[in-house]
Amino acid sequence: MASTLARWVVEKGVDNINPSMLSAEMRSDIMTEAGIILLNEGRIYEAVKAVVMAGNSDKLVDMGDEFVRQTKFEEAALCFIPVKDKDKLEKTAAECAKLGNMSLAYFAYVAAGNDQMASFFKENFCPEL
Numbered sequence: 001m002a003s004t005l006a007r008w009v010v011e012k013g014v015d016n017i018n019p020s021m022l023s024a025e026m027r028s029d030i031m032t033e034a035g036i037i038l039l040n041e042g043r044i045y046e047a048v049k050a051v052v053m054a055g056n057s058d059k060l061v062d063m064g065d066e067f068v069r070q071t072k073f074e075e076a077a078l079c080f081i082p083v084k085d086k087d088k089l090e091k092t093a094a095e096c097a098k099l100g101n102m103s104l105a106y107f108a109y110v111a112a113g114n115d116q117m118a119s120f121f122k123e124n125f126c127p128e129l
Contacts, residue, residue: 028055
């Protein structure tokens with residue numbers, strides 16, 4: 001049943017569903033599975049949203065670690081930001097900055113709790129944020 005519902009979530013769109021009617025365990029299972037399907041389809045932002053909705057921090061870390069192994073640091077940062085893993089965020093923020101994605105680096109530093117670097121990026125690279 002979870003597979004059918006996960007596929008339905010993918011087809012309907014993560015932003016177009018209300019998983020609050022499900023039990024916590026069912027929501028976790030269905031949304032994690034939907035996130036994996038979305039990830040396999042290359043829909044990274046939606047995959048991360050689904051796994052965040054699932055409340056599955058371990059899966060987010062696994063996804064982020066895999067992106068790091070693939071040197072896809074921007075995608076890794078998207079996975080690590082909701083988890084707020086300071087060490088992983090610091091590393092991916094620096095890599096995002098090297099890639100020129102200053103706003104993502106800023107958000108990663110904010111999530112890591114590194115106010116000094118976040119302020120530096122905001123003042124020098126992202127004043128619109």
